[in-house]
Amino acid sequence: MTTESENQEIQNKIRNIATELLNSKKVDVIIGYVNGTIPLDASIDFIWNSNQVNKLVWNNKCYLNLAKFLVSKEPQLQNPKDKKLNIGIITKGCIGRSLIQLYTENKIDFAQIKMIGINCNGIIDRNRIVKELGEVEILEINVIENDIVVKFMNLKGEELIKKFPFSEYLSRSCKNCKIKTPSSTNVPQSSCYGDFQNVSNVEDSFNDLNEFEKLNFNERFNYFEKMFKLCTNCYACREACPMCYCNLCFIDQNKPTWFGKTNNIYDIMAFHITRAIHLAGRCVDCGACSQSCPAGIDLNLITRKLQKIVKNRFGYTAGIDPKIKPPLTDFKLDDSEEFMLEE
Amino acid sequence: MIILKTKILNKNDIGKLIIELSEDYNFYAPLKNENGILIFDKVFNIKDVILDYFNSKFPPKEILFPRTEELFKFKTDGKNIIEIINQPRTDIKNIIFGIRGCDAHAFNLMEKFFKSGNFQDDLFLIKKQNSILIGIGCNLPKSTCFCTSVGGDPFNKNYTDIFLSDLGDKYLFEIISDAGKKLLDKIEWLVDAKESDIKNAENLAKKSRTLFKQTLDLKDINTILDNQFNNTLWNSLTNNCIGCGNCAFICPTCTCFDVIDEFYPSKNIGRRIRVWDSCQFDIYTLHASGHNPRNNKIPRFRNRILHKFLYYPLNYGFLGCVGCGRCIQICPANNDLRNTLQALKLDKINKEKMEVKK
Numbered sequence: 001m002t003t004e005s006e007n008q009e010i011q012n013k014i015r016n017i018a019t020e021l022l023n024s025k026k027v028d029v030i031i032g033y034v035n036g037t038i039p040l041d042a043s044i045d046f047i048w049n050s051n052q053v054n055k056l057v058w059n060n061k062c063y064l065n066l067a068k069f070l071v072s073k074e075p076q077l078q079n080p081k082d083k084k085l086n087i088g089i090i091t092k093g094c095i096g097r098s099l100i101q102l103y104t105e106n107k108i109d110f111a112q113i114k115m116i117g118i119n120c121n122g123i124i125d126r127n128r129i130v131k132e133l134g135e136v137e138i139l140e141i142n143v144i145e146n147d148i149v150v151k152f153m154n155l156k157g158e159e160l161i162k163k164f165p166f167s168e169y170l171s172r173s174c175k176n177c178k179i180k181t182p183s184s185t186n187v188p189q190s191s192c193y194g195d196f197q198n199v200s201n202v203e204d205s206f207n208d209l210n211e212f213e214k215l216n217f218n219e220r221f222n223y224f225e226k227m228f229k230l231c232t233n234c235y236a237c238r239e240a241c242p243m244c245y246c247n248l249c250f251i252d253q254n255k256p257t258w259f260g261k262t263n264n265i266y267d268i269m270a271f272h273i274t275r276a277i278h279l280a281g282r283c284v285d286c287g288a289c290s291q292s293c294p295a296g297i298d299l300n301l302i303t304r305k306l307q308k309i310v311k312n313r314f315g316y317t318a319g320i321d322p323k324i325k326p327p328l329t330d331f332k333l334d335d336s337e338e339f340m341l342e343e
Numbered sequence: 344m345i346i347l348k349t350k351i352l353n354k355n356d357i358g359k360l361i362i363e364l365s366e367d368y369n370f371y372a373p374l375k376n377e378n379g380i381l382i383f384d385k386v387f388n389i390k391d392v393i394l395d396y397f398n399s400k401f402p403p404k405e406i407l408f409p410r411t412e413e414l415f416k417f418k419t420d421g422k423n424i425i426e427i428i429n430q431p432r433t434d435i436k437n438i439i440f441g442i443r444g445c446d447a448h449a450f451n452l453m454e455k456f457f458k459s460g461n462f463q464d465d466l467f468l469i470k471k472q473n474s475i476l477i478g479i480g481c482n483l484p485k486s487t488c489f490c491t492s493v494g495g496d497p498f499n500k501n502y503t504d505i506f507l508s509d510l511g512d513k514y515l516f517e518i519i520s521d522a523g524k525k526l527l528d529k530i531e532w533l534v535d536a537k538e539s540d541i542k543n544a545e546n547l548a549k550k551s552r553t554l555f556k557q558t559l560d561l562k563d564i565n566t567i568l569d570n571q572f573n574n575t576l577w578n579s580l581t582n583n584c585i586g587c588g589n590c591a592f593i594c595p596t597c598t599c600f601d602v603i604d605e606f607y608p609s610k611n612i613g614r615r616i617r618v619w620d621s622c623q624f625d626i627y628t629l630h631a632s633g634h635n636p637r638n639n640k641i642p643r644f645r646n647r648i649l650h651k652f653l654y655y656p657l658n659y660g661f662l663g664c665v666g667c668g669r670c671i672q673i674c675p676a677n678n679d680l681r682n683t684l685q686a687l688k689l690d691k692i693n694k695e696k697m698e699v700k701k
Contacts, residue, residue, distance in 0.1 A: 036677035036679075037671070037677060037679040037681070037682065038486075038487065038672060038677065040672075041675075043583055043676060043677035043678070043679075044677075045582055046579075046582050064585070064676060068585065072586070072640070131378070131379045134379070135381065135393070135395065135396050135397065136397075137397055137483075137485050137486065139486065153483070155395050155396070155483065157482075226377060230376060232410070233410065233588070233618075234588040234589045234592045235587055235588055235624070236585070236587035236588070236589050239585040239586045240587070240675055248625070248626075249625070252624070252626045254603075254626065257605075260603075260605065261601070261618050262410075262411035262603075262616060262618055263410040263411045263618070264411065288675075291675070292585075292587070292675030294400070294401075294592075295380065296380065
């Protein structure tokens with residue numbers, strides 16, 4: 001089966017289930033992906049009526065994590081009658097993981113949520129394609145059979161076409177994804193529509209971190225320095241992250257100030273590393289942070305390293321089973337304490 | 344528009360020009376950063392300069408309005424401030440080379456903005472006065488460009504000191520301002536342009552104007568946006584906004600900043616700085632009481648649109664947008680400015696029709 005036909009199948013499934021859910025009044029609204037106005041992006045919209053269902057799409061550019069819209073600081077989905085809304089949400093593997101993780105953190109209630117599960121086939125690494133094409137204007141991106149076909153205009157005004165093999169130009173987090181279809185383990189069946197799987201244990205070799213782990217202390221510091229020098233402090237990584245739901249982010253604390261907000265490299269590094277540590281054992285590898293970064297910084301790399309540490313230490317993978325307590329919010333008497341300093 | 348002088352700059356001589364002018368000026372030009380992103384930065388190697396480009400991903404705003412800028416330093420005796428040390432006003436001279444008409448236009452808007460009101464922002468204005476803008480014509484506007492709809496032009500020379508048009512192996516080098524004329528004294532070796540060169544450049548500009556894929560009708564935008572403050576349409580327009588600061592930080596005309604005091608108690612010294620702020624952030628307009636008049640995404644998003652397209656015309660008499668289209672390209676959720684303006688316009692028209700029917 002080609003990627004193109006997979007996309008068509010996923011899209012049809014989304015539309016069919018969405019129509020059913022809206023018509024049967026099981027949900028009031030569906031959060032989903034719609035076509036964007038520029039070739040590199042898909043957009044997001046709230047669908048309230050089954051006659052709008054054909055706006056919903058699936059096209060390998062749907063990189064934002066929709067779970068974010070359930071935990072935004074000020075609820076965007078408001079019912080005029082102040083009744084709690086029943087929400088349908090397009091659920092690729094990582095969105096499913098986000099929802100389960102958010103449930104374990106008491107941020108959402110499955111009673112209000114209907115997940116439309118899909119067999120996600122991955123997101124294009126748009127930063128890499130833009131970088132490799134150089135100074136051109138991208139006019140169209142389509143997935144045809146198993147290729148990403150990019151139509152672009154060069155500086156001479158000529159329209160050209162270049163093909164990129166889909167499997168190679170997947171985003172890094174999608175390449176290493178182990179849970180493409182959302183997990184339904186211990187999730188109320190009344191919330192699951194579409195494709196789900198039972199996940200109990202996830203084998204992950206974290207091979208993609210090998211290169212990073214080879215670096216020694218100084219090299220690693222230089223790597224961070226080089227990477228974060230490009231950061232513009234726009235906080236798109238934080239805003240795209242479904243796990244960043246604090247009422248007041250530590251970087252915004254100003255009574256008194258906790259962290260500097262300047263473009264000084266150490267201020268920037270302090271922000272990103274502190275944010276990453278807050279995500280230890282919580283990050284679900286959706287890669288929305290890396291894809292939404294305007295400077296093309298691969299932020300997911302650090303949170304992934306922290307996932308590995310949590311996995312090795314506690315055997316925990318975030319967002320596969322709502323019954324398992326996240327290790328960093330729980331304790332066991334036999335937890336290793338070798339990091340404790342003796343008096 | 345009066346062109347003071349018209350010269351020719353051969354492409355082979357660009358290196359020579361940069362070296363000669365770098366002696367007295369900080370020379371900024373478009374080049375690629377480590378991640379392959381086109382930005383404006385100080386030139387250290389002539390080979391880095393890229394003059395064949397659509398537009399830089401980040402605007403050159405940062406050169407005159409840095410992301411972090413020190414206002415003054417202060418000393419304390421542990422309790423009270425005992426001395427304020429103002430930043431010495433240096434006359435650093437800048438040349439911003441290869442800037443697009445839209446970005447030069449944006450610097451002009453910023454200058455008008457920082458000049459207005461009772462207090463002048465010298466920090467920006469002195470730097471602007473000491474900067475020479477060498478513009479370059481835009482042969483191929485992007486599909487998101489709409490400068491012609493907001494009073495701009497791909498060959499907008501109005502706000503530059505010198506303007507270049509790409510004629511293949513050479514540039515037409517037009518002197519627009521007195522500052523540009525002064526600069527010419529340093530590069531006397533430029534030869535005069537022929538009539539045919541000027542003609543070619545004109546044709547280039549004409550052709551470029553035909554390449555725009557869209558025009559937004561913004562002539563009566565302030566009447567359209569007037570009385571839209573309480574429109575419920577803002578809710579659905581804000582649907583996909585995730586609340587990051589990309590649109591503001593990428594905008595060549597956004598001027599908001601936050602003032603922060605940094606204090607080092609161990610040394611009894613501190614400094615007051617300003618850093619860029621975005622109206623999409625949670626703590627933007629957060630009062631000391633804890634109250635925030637714009638307490639969610641909807642009023643924040645509304646503020647961004649109304650500020651540029653209603654309050655700017657009302658307060659200063661011009662739009663706060665230069666049509667570079669960067670915010671459309673950068674938005675992670677693809678919240679398109681063009682759609683927003685179009686939707687508000689249609690809404691107004693529909694409501695008026697309903698009124699007539701009644």
